[in-house]
Amino acid sequence: MTFNGIPDALSQALTGHGYTALTPVQSAVIEDEARGRDLVVSAQTGSGKTVAFGIAMADELLAEGGVLPPAGAPLALVIAPTRELALQVARELDWLYAGTGAKIAACVGGMDPQRERRTLNYGAHLVIGTPGRLRDHLERGALDLSALRTIVLDEADEMLDMGFREDLEEILDATPEGRRTLLFSATMPKPIVALARRYQNEAVRISTVGEDRGHGDISYQAITVAPADIESAVVNLLRLHEAETAILFCATRDNVRRLHATLQERGFAAVALSGEHSQNERNNALQALRDRRARVCVATDVAARGIDLPSITLVVHVEIPRDAETLQHRSGRTGRAGKKGTAVLIVPFPRRRRVEMMLRGARIPAEWVEAPTPETIRAADRERLMEKLLEQVEAEPDDLEIARALLEQRSAEDLAVALVRSYRASLPQPEELIAGTPDAQRAAQMDKHRPGFDDVVWFKMDVGRRQNADPRWILPVLCRRGHITRNEIGAIRIAANETHFQIPRAIADRFLQAVERTADQDGEDESGIRIIASEESPREMARTNRHAGPREGTSRDRPARDAWPRNNGPREHAPRERAPREHAPRPERREEYRREETPREDARPAPRKQLAARPFSERPQGDRPKPHGAKPFGKGRAGPGGNFRKGPPRKGPRP
Structure with missing residues (x-):
């Protein structure tokens, strides 16, 4: 052609x-x-x-x-x-x-x-x-x-x-x-x-750059994870895609070194590429990728330009690129010469909004997907295994002889099970991930409730963060006043001036009766804490009071308190009485320092009397003239011992 x-x-x-x-x-x-x-x-x-x-x-x-x-x-x-x-x-x-x-x-x-x-x-x-x-x-x-x-x-x-x-x-x-x-x-x-x-x-x-900044042959994806699960998300992505060659981009050399060691420990054939490696080490790493001796490359942005391997089908942005240009060049390592590729951004959920703005400004359409779970990875492994084992192969004579010998000793089902087990044994195990989005985390927290707390009653006590509320001393108080154990107390929500806690409905009446028996006529115990049932949960109460004014008993109405010891119990409500401080009377200003009231026309000092030209030795010491342009500063005055800041040099001969 x-x-x-x-x-x-x-x-x-x-x-x-x-x-x-x-x-x-x-x-x-x-x-x-x-x-x-x-x-x-x-x-x-x-x-x-x-x-x-x-x-x-x-x-x-x-x-x-x-x-x-x-x-x-x-x-x-x-x-x-x-x-x-x-x-x-x-x-x-x-x-x-x-x-x-x-x-x-x-x-x-x-x-x-x-x-x-x-x-x-x-x-x-x-x-x-x-x-x-x-x-x-x-x-x-x-x-x-x-x-x-x-x-x-x-x-x-x-x-x-x-x-x-x-x-x-x-x-x-x-x-x-x-x-x-x-x-x-x-x-x-x-x-x-x-x-x-x-x-x-x-x-x-x-x-030839169109309005769509993203490469047409690259599929962009973004996943949100908890910040502590970034390395686990990398492992799951590699296991899910099983790319022929994948490149992982980090921001610093230290992160490259740490992630490379982690992947090698997990059983991945990985190489590292960063500025701390010599040119020979870089060449050896790239050659290992070309020879398929390694399938994963962990690199800094030094590899964002210059690596052209047709086998790269997956690019993972382990750390968010600094701008859209870096994102484009990193992702451009895949999807080259008409081939398809995938670029995945791992986004800690607190930084999702920033990534969305960057993608929107770069006109890159990215699909937000869920992080791969172990169940998803095992399902993909099953499909790949079935596809691989059902391929037509040309059997060598030696292979046929071994296969017949195995069939004589074991059934076909036992041999298939052994084959599947050996295939899975060579694969790194996927990681369990924390829910990556705020909604998923909230749902996960609701699912992880303790047994026996499906039906609860909310109570509240009139101490909060401003009164040094802390579960370490709140739990003993609740156990002592309600005659319950700490295992019978559910979630505790500490607000500014009050604390809400859960009690199972089955023992709520018994708890409230015990609290009333241990309280005085005002509903408080010896420490001044009052416990009552709450008609609303803390979330509903916060939603109701969001636009309301300050409640009674808030910091605007309470008197000032002294410093309190940390986490040693509730603060006292009564302020400490202080003796009034006696101030000595202010002395009157001395008469000679007072400024005399003079009319405006008399405020200008009288002109200095010009001395006649005579020898310096014959002049009175106190009448010595100032240098030209001199200005007094500090306490200095003209005369003996006076301080002057000299101005420009005097023109003409000295008198």
């Missing part, structure tokens, strides 16, 4: 790689109006941008017969923000230009710089690298950009966010004037527009 507008060598490479049609961004860069022009391209993650700019720069690199000249100074330069993305681009361009004999050099941090310099000295047609390493080679003279025809900035917005502006500007300033500049960015913030305006000449704007 051949593609119109693409050199034969590249067309054959696309056909051999399984391409039957070009993606929208790949088709846009080979249009007549885009050929030979500077481009500013906005496309969604996973839309084939690497192949797109590989096709776009073919006209500048290949000669008439579709071949490349001998390798020397690089003809094309591709700059990527991360090491993984740069190596991924190098792999993509390697198979795309395999038929042209192109020599490709990768220059990224974490690798041997001496080896990269030797590769550059031998000559390369295409150089792919990160900004810091390319700038280092440029300053050392190992990277010659004099013959450069095309330069590509991949994920330009991410490079600016990571602080590579100075590196990019130094590299771009070293390129020749007639080179072609291709700028690829998922978003177009103002810094990207300014960069394009400075280094591009009448660039053609190409955008």
Whole structure:
């Protein structure tokens, strides 16, 4: 199959790689109006941008017969923000230009710089690298950009966010004037527009990003869980989906390390990927995912760009992304090249509103679903097991011999049970989760009532939080006054000035009679606590009094109290009597400090008498003039021992 507008060598490479049609961004860069022009391209993650700019720069690199000249100074330069993305681009361009004999050099941090310099000295047609390493080679003279025809900035917005502006500007300033500049960015913030305006000449704007920010091949889901159950929710998600390859995104390296250890202990084949790992460790982790030796990758946002594995079908946001752009790039690791994928956000229920606003602002339609339960996971395991065991298989002679031997010793049912048990034994066990939503938690609390408390009567006592109410001393008081045990007391609800508690209806009358016998004529005991039956539950009473004014006996009506010991019993209602404090009479102000009342016209002091010019030694000490512009401060005054702050220097000769 051949593609119109693409050199034969590249067309054959696309056909051999399984391409039957070009993606929208790949088709846009080979249009007549885009050929030979500077481009500013906005496309969604996973839309084939690497192949797109590989096709776009073919006209500048290949000669008439579709071949490349001998390798020397690089003809094309591709700059990527991360090491993984740069190596991924190098792999993509390697198979795309395999038929042209192109020599490709990768220059990224974490690798041997001496080896990269030797590769550059031998000559390369295409150089792919990160900004810091390319700038280092440029300053050392190992990277010659004099013959450069095309330069590509991949994920330009991410490079600016990571602080590579100075590196990019130094590299771009070293390129020749007639080179072609291709700028690829998922978003177009103002810094990207300014960069394009400075280094591009009448660039053609190409955008394949629709109004729906979410990728069309990605199904977004969100689940709410209790904050303490996030790791358990991760385990259940992995067990439910049984993805061929899954990637889990965390916010910090410590969280990656902890979650990776947890998954390994549970039996998952997992690898970790974060900034604390060396480049060799990162390469080994990615290779393990490609070889299917590992099925789960726990990573920070360093892997949000650069990982392109066709087997990734599940992305789990273990921690909420900081913004919609990070959400988009994380989720873009799946659903690539026309394949379907699933992105799941694990949301602690206190932060659900924030996530809803982020999804609404990004125009990403996400389905809020319940967290997977062990019952749901076991049902999915059953379906997968039945589907796997009912597949047609080609039996080897050795396998048939073992099967016949087993059938002679055991029945088919026993062998099937053993097969199912061995299959389930290799799977990690699902986790029990706390109800993740407020409504579900409220229902769970109602379901978890104690036996014997289905029918209860509410009582209340006239002490609350302001009177230091605490179950540790309330329970003994109720047991002593009502002649019951602590197991016969249900829920306790402590309000500001009163406390409600439950008593089973079967013993409510007996409890109330005992309370009345242990109370005085005012209904109080020796501690001043009054217990009566409540006609409403605490929730109904709070709903009734929501818009009512302050009740009698609230803090507005009660006298002030002293500090009380914590959790040692109820506070006393009577205030402590304090002796009045006697204040000494205020002394009268001294007469000489009093300000005299003077008319306004007399308030201005008389002008200072000018002294005649005479030798300094003959002047009276008390009449020494102030320096020009001096102002008194503090208690200083003109004269002996006076303090002055000098002003500008005096003009003219001193007198």
